[in-house]
Amino acid sequence: MKISDICKLVEDFASSAYQESYDNARLICGNPQAEVLGVLITLDCTEEVIEEAVEKGCNLVIAHHPIVFKGLKSLTGANYVERTVIKAIQKNVAIYAVHTNLDNVYYGVSHNLATRLGLQNVRILQPKAHTLEKLVVFCPLSHSLQVREALHAAGAGQIGNYKNCSFRSKGLGTFQPNEQANPFIGQAGGGLEEVEEERIEVIYPAHLQAQVLAAMRAAHPYEEVAYYVHRLENYNQEVGSGAIGELENALPPVDFLQYVKNKLPVSVIRYTHTHKTQIRRVAVCGGSGAFLIHTARRQGADAYITADVKYHEFFDAEGEMMLLDIGHYESEVHTKELIYAYLSSKIRNIALCISEISTNPINYF
Numbered sequence: 001m002k003i004s005d006i007c008k009l010v011e012d013f014a015s016s017a018y019q020e021s022y023d024n025a026r027l028i029c030g031n032p033q034a035e036v037l038g039v040l041i042t043l044d045c046t047e048e049v050i051e052e053a054v055e056k057g058c059n060l061v062i063a064h065h066p067i068v069f070k071g072l073k074s075l076t077g078a079n080y081v082e083r084t085v086i087k088a089i090q091k092n093v094a095i096y097a098v099h100t101n102l103d104n105v106y107y108g109v110s111h112n113l114a115t116r117l118g119l120q121n122v123r124i125l126q127p128k129a130h131t132l133e134k135l136v137v138f139c140p141l142s143h144s145l146q147v148r149e150a151l152h153a154a155g156a157g158q159i160g161n162y163k164n165c166s167f168r169s170k171g172l173g174t175f176q177p178n179e180q181a182n183p184f185i186g187q188a189g190g191g192l193e194e195v196e197e198e199r200i201e202v203i204y205p206a207h208l209q210a211q212v213l214a215a216m217r218a219a220h221p222y223e224e225v226a227y228y229v230h231r232l233e234n235y236n237q238e239v240g241s242g243a244i245g246e247l248e249n250a251l252p253p254v255d256f257l258q259y260v261k262n263k264l265p266v267s268v269i270r271y272t273h274t275h276k277t278q279i280r281r282v283a284v285c286g287g288s289g290a291f292l293i294h295t296a297r298r299q300g301a302d303a304y305i306t307a308d309v310k311y312h313e314f315f316d317a318e319g320e321m322m323l324l325d326i327g328h329y330e331s332e333v334h335t336k337e338l339i340y341a342y343l344s345s346k347i348r349n350i351a352l353c354i355s356e357i358s359t360n361p362i363n364y365f
């Protein structure tokens with residue numbers, strides 16, 4: 001397998017189309033055509049991680065956090081970012097980052113955190129809008145099944161736990177071919193044709209548009225296919241930030257703190273008091289999730305677990321909800337296992353390793 005094949009596999013799970021605009025989730029260095037010898041999975045890519053990759057015989061590091069985030073104007077080794085990239089290039093180790101795209105997919109970082117906490121009925125805390133499109137295509141009855149099958153194979157019509165979803169209605173299509181036409185029905189320069197057609201409607205993730213339209217054109221018998229593409233306002237329940245679910249058994253706040261410590265590798269929790277006596281509904285967001293405090297409250301969370309909360313942001317919980325800051329590293333370190341579990345279900349003959357280095361720069365005294 002080539003490095004590009006592994007990147008493609010990761011993007012099948014967490015499309016790069018779902019990364020935030022400020023992000024840099026991609027192959028950061030390395031030759032995409034190089035053969036993969038082994039893969040090392042880490043939360044952060046540091047010089048020590050590159051050394052670990054070399055020791056373990058891995059020439060691809062998959063990291064959650066992109067080592068190059070803002071762009072590099074020089075490569076002189078002046079800081080840890082430049083030194084890490086230089087070392088990676090010298091040692092022939094490629095670096096690939098799957099970042100906010102992995103935060104934003106349903107089975108991503110926050111779902112994984114929710115699962116580790118034993119939450120049930122997990123939903124996305126803040127679903128994203130404008131990630132779905134609808135295709136309407138008109139097709140003669142004879143080829144309707146063929147066109148629908150091609151659309152579904154290209155990824156259209158998947159909604160939640162349902163696949164092959166479409167809507168069809170019958171009607172009459174009319175057209176008149178000119179002298180240059182090569183019509184499927186009727187003749188060039190012929191008269192007005194009237195054909196019984198089906199209007200087929202399917203929904204698909206917007207980033208699949210090119211492949212869905214290509215599949216439609218390939219399967220459709222007409223020279224000129226009549227179709228519309230609509231960008232939908234709908235919120236996509238499978239793409240967005242954070243996760244929310246319920247504990248099987250509600251816990252008093254103090255017991256909940258201990259519960260979190262038992263479930264996650266956390267030694268210190270910064271938290272706010274709540275006037276609620278029982279914690280049942282819990283929202284989570286791996287990494288810097290203070291931007292979801294209001295959303296978590298609005299969704300009726302009794303507790304919200306995230307990281308990087310600032311002093312004034314703690315006040316925003318207003319006693320309505322327990323706000324827990326467990327640390328950025330602690331809230332995302334399990335992402336290594338998430339990537340490992342996914343890739344090991346797809347790859348058989350390449351060594352996959354989880355980095356044993358704690359890259360957390362923060363210590364607690």
Ligand SMILES: [Zn+2]
Binds near residue numbers: 064100103
């Ligand atoms: Zn993250």
Ligand SMILES: [Zn+2]
Binds near residue numbers: 065286287
């Ligand atoms: Zn993070």
